[in-house]
Amino acid sequence: MNADQLADVVAGISDPEIDVSLRDLGVLRSVSLAGGRIQVHLAPTRLGCPALGEIARRVRSALADAAPGHESEIVWERGAWQPTAVTPAGRDALRMAGYQVAGAAPRCPYCGGEDVVRAGRFGGAVCKVPYDCRGCGSLFDVIGTAGCSAGLPFTDSDQGGPR
Numbered sequence: 667m668n669a670d671q672l673a674d675v676v677a678g679i680s681d682p683e684i685d686v687s688l689r690d691l692g693v694l695r696s697v698s699l700a701g702g703r704i705q706v707h708l709a710p711t712r713l714g715c716p717a718l719g720e721i722a723r724r725v726r727s728a729l730a731d732a733a734p735g736h737e738s739e740i741v742w743e744r745g746a747w748q749p750t751a752v753t754p755a756g757r758d759a760l761r762m763a764g765y766q767v768a769g770a771a772p773r774c775p776y777c778g779g780e781d782v783v784r785a786g787r788f789g790g791a792v793c794k795v796p797y798d799c800r801g802c803g804s805l806f807d808v809i810g811t812a813g814c815s816a817g818l819p820f821t822d823s824d825q826g827g828p829r
Contacts, residue, residue, distance in 0.1 A: 667699075667732055667733050668699065669697050669698050669699040670697075671732075672697045672699060672704055672729065672732060672733060673694070673696070673697035675728050675729060675732045676688060676689075676694055676697055676706055676725055676728065676729070677689035677694055678728075679721070679724045679725060679728055680724075681693065681717065681721065682717045682720040682721065682724070683715075683716075683717045684759075684760065684763055684765065684809075685759065685763060686756050686759040686760055686763070687756070687759075688708065688721070688725075689753065689756075690752065690753045690755045690756030690759060691711070691751075691752060691756050691760075692709070692747060692748070692749075692750075692751025692752045692753065692756065693708050693709055693710065693711065693721075693747065693751075694706075694707075694708060695707035695708060695709050695743055695746065699733075699736070702735070702736050702737065703736065703737050703738070703739065704729055704733060704736050704737070704738040704739070705738075705739045705741060706725055706729075706738065706739070706740050706741070707741045707743055708721065708725075708740060708741070708742055708743065709742070709743045709746035709747035709751070710742055710744070710747060711747050711793055711809070711810070712747075712791065712793045713744055713745075715791070718742065722740050725738070725740055726738050726740070748810070749767045749768045749769045749809070749810030750769065752767050752810070760775075760809070761775040762775075763775075764776065764804070764806045764807070765794075765806060765807050765808070765809050766797075766806060766807075766808045766809070767808070767809060767810050768795075768808050768809065768810035769810065772784075772797050772808050774797075774799035774801060774802060774804055774806060775806050776799065776802055776804045776806065777799060777801050777802040777804070779799050779800070779801030779802060781799065781800040781801050782797045782798065782799050782800065782801075783797065783798050783800065784796070784797055785797055785798045785805065789807045790807070793809060793810060794807040794808070794809050795807065795808045
């Protein structure tokens with residue numbers, strides 16, 4: 667397999683927290699192949715994301731199946747992810763799951779209503795802000811807020827994860 671084919675393998679992996687592919691979520695940055703070693707650059711939506719270990723496991727497993735005998739390394743690019751990295755397909759998938767991506771005035775992903783109020787400082791994670799829709803009564807999160815940024819690149823082994 668070449669690097670583009672391996673990137674397609676990684677691109678199809680879903681985020682364990684939100685059922686959207688790593689490519690559509692804007693997490694996948696690049697995949698390179700050199701001398702039997704696969705290097706995958708990913709941009710976590712936030713540094714402290716509890717799913718980093720599971721994402722790394724899924725990526726390694728998919729690459730081991732697609733390219734047996736190749737070693738893989740995952741490099742997390744801290745602070746690289748932005749809401750604008752989410753593809754249109756990713757925005758649709760997130761909306762269907764009850765999320766809105768930051769960057770526009772909050773609208774209810776369920777009814778499309780604009781009569782929404784912020785329901786707290788942050789939701790299940792610091793990069794999710796909860797809103798209540800006054801139109802349909804639904805609660806939803808806007809993802810990609812200020813808590814999503816961090817500093818420099820690191821590998822999953824820097825966080826005690828497997829290499």
